[in-house]
Amino acid sequence: MILGSGCSEVAKTVSLAADLWNIVQVSYSASSPALSNREAYMSFFRTNVADSLYNYARLAIIKHYGWQRVATLHENQEAYSTAVNLFSELLATNGINLTTSESFTVEPGEQIDNLKEKGAWIIFGNFQEVMARKVFCEAYKKKLYGKNYAWFLLGKYSPRWWEVDDNSTSCTSQQIYTALDGYILTDSVPMSLYPDRPTISGHTSAEIAEVFRTRAEQDGLDDGHVTSYASDAYDAMWSIALALDQATKSPNDDSGNAAGPLHEFSYETRETREHFINTLSTLQFEGFSGSVSFTDAGDREGLIEIRQVIDGEETVVGHYSFHGDEQLGSDLNITDIQWPGGSPPKDETTEKIVFSTTPRLYLYVAGGLCAAGVLFASICLLATIILWERSAFYRASPLFLVLGLLGCIGMYVSIFLMGVSSDVIGPENQVLLCTVRSWTMTLSFCLAYGALFAKIYRAHKLLVSKANLWKPGGHFPLMFRSLMSLFLFCVIVLIVWTVWFPIQRDVVSSGNEVR
Incomplete structure (x- = not known):
């Protein structure tokens, strides 16, 4: 029987050669999984874990x-x-x-x-x-x-x-x-979990470890590093000793083949080798590294x-x-x-999708400011309606004032809608919300800006023509047609956009964060 080698590559070569001479090999640190292949390495055992x-x-x-x-x-x-x-x-x-x-x-x-x-x-x-x-x-x-x-x-x-x-x-x-x-x-x-339990040698693992540490210190070795190999080498030597001892006591193996005394061993006969293999396969004892036994693959x-x-x-x-x-x-x-x-x-x-939305505080502040604007515009609208018949208001075309104020109110509402996100109304209503606020902002702007533009254009024409600014004339129909033309144009554009190019909801990732 051979003790070693510790290196896997060397152990492979030695095992292949040893099998030709009917020699059993026991390694203490060769860990390659390839050595578990029983078809290639028929007589290889190891006391370390593969x-x-x-x-x-x-x-x-x-x-x-x-x-x-x-x-x-x-x-x-x-x-x-x-x-x-x-x-x-x-x-x-x-x-x-x-x-x-x-x-x-x-x-x-x-x-x-x-x-x-x-x-x-x-x-x-x-x-x-x-x-x-x-x-x-x-x-x-x-x-x-x-x-x-x-x-x-x-x-x-x-x-x-x-x-x-x-x-x-x-x-x-x-x-x-x-x-x-x-x-x-x-x-x-590296060492049995039960240091006070007697091993096959009669000594406990703690006693063996103390002897090893003493020898290691004398030789200047690092016992912390060597011990992990030493216990397996110790148990490998005991495995060989027990197999040899069993060979001297058992004249026949389980299959009935004669094993013969050790002094009759020959490199040409396979009986003794098979006896050693069978003995090691069924071997079980308490060693320096713990309980020692082998699988059918010799591991x-x-x-x-x-x-x-x-x-x-x-x-x-x-x-x-x-x-x-x-x-x-x-x-x-x-x-x-x-x-x-x-x-x-x-x-x-x-993966958790977290939507980036407007903070509620910002929405509340913007909503408060928009509400204040709506309130102020509503007061102005109410005053205009109450004072409609007065001469000064009548000459200033109160209808355009009303339309402009309504446009301002719509703009304030659309600003608030711009801050409302899917966490408030739900993702399923996001497309509808986007469509509504687009219509609201566009039409409100048309009313507010259209009324303002019409009044400015009227003033410009009157100043250029040097007409009496306070004298009623035929300017009202032109102003109204201009405003309605702009409003109608915006409505047509919105209808075409909504029907043929509808808004679609798309989720865009702005980055990943690992938590």
């Missing part, structure tokens, strides 16, 4: 918050592409809409633009640490962060990875952190830890227990996620 299994934790989170629209962004590498493809299938199976799936090779700028253009609010990312700095630099520039967004990434990044200065971005570490602050990650549990059925970056530090906010059920037979426990807006973001924008 990247594809994080998809179930992500799906559980999506269902927990009731999201129906999500997006993905991944780097163009086989490990990430395979995991995202499996995630897309899982989303489709569970009725979740994948808004867009973006991929990039070197620079993610265009893909970030696409995410924003397509309204992606819940984003799941699969990319390595170096690319993560580029992604969040672009997210900062394009404002793809804040209370309306939720970013989900894989774990395994180094502590405070955004502070690493590798000259790969044009952003400062603070700008990158501004964009990623509050992001959520899924990772395998670890481990506990997944959900963490969130809060104030620059990763804080545990929940756990997910995977049971291998395609219909999400799982146990999700989320407790302390801190959302920037105080509540989980929406998975899409809610």
Whole structure:
């Protein structure tokens, strides 16, 4: 049996070669979903959680918050592409809409633009640490962060990875952190949740962790970073030991094939290899990282830890227990996620049309002023009617005064109607209101201006002809015809406009605002 390799690409090559020599391989950190393909990697096992299994934790989170629209962004590498493809299938199976799936090779700028253009609010990312700095630099520039967004990434990044200065971005570490602050990650549990529970070795996880920290300090290692791999490596070695121990005790496997003692092992025979595979497939024990067992594909059925970056530090906010059920037979426990807006973001924008209308205060003020004008014009109109028969009024053509005052009253009314909007009378009456105030303003203007023009024109003719201004004459019919001609012309224009070119209601967007 072989322990390793930790790198997925190397593990693939080793597994293909090891199978030719009937050797079983157990890895502690190779996470590529491709290694779950039993047809290609028949004798591969791993004690770390495969990247594809994080998809179930992500799906559980999506269902927990009731999201129906999500997006993905991944780097163009086989490990990430395979995991995202499996995630897309899982989303489709569970009725979740994948808004867009973006991929990039070197620079993610265009893909970030696409995410924003397509309204992606819940984003799941699969990319390595170096690319993560580029992604969040672009997210900062394009404002793809804040209370309306939720970013989900894989774990395994180094502590405070955004502070690493590798000259790969044009952003400062603070700008990158501004964009990623509050992001959520899924990772395998670095240590059993029950530190005082005895493991297969007889020691508790707390005791093993203390030994590890002591050795790490002696060797000058960063225990916070190494521990996430150390527990899986520890359990991988125990898995191999238990399989070897079982091989010495069980002369036959479940199928009845002879396994033979270990000292009779041969690279040419497949019986011992099959025995190891069967033993590991049914193996279950309490390890440093928790309960250890394997799926039929050789993947670890481990506990997944959900963490969130809060104030620059990763804080545990929940756990997910995977049971291998395609219909999400799982146990999700989320407790302390801190959302920037105080509540989980929406998975899409809610379109709400808010009409821009005249403030009621302005309408009331304008209405009061118009009412004052109507009152004053009405008083003048009443006075004109009362004093109609007096010589001074009669010679001044009181009929035109009355028509002019009526036009002024109509203009005041039309000004008030101009301020009345759909929120007062209802959208269904908006077209009728527009038509009425157009007619009112036009005809009122014709009366008011026509009467004034007729009287001015009369005065002009009398002054030019040097006639007696106070002597009644034949000027009245000409004035009346001029006024009625203008009025009739306006009526004809309004009828043609109303019948053949009616007013239509159209909604024009003046911009969007995200709340």
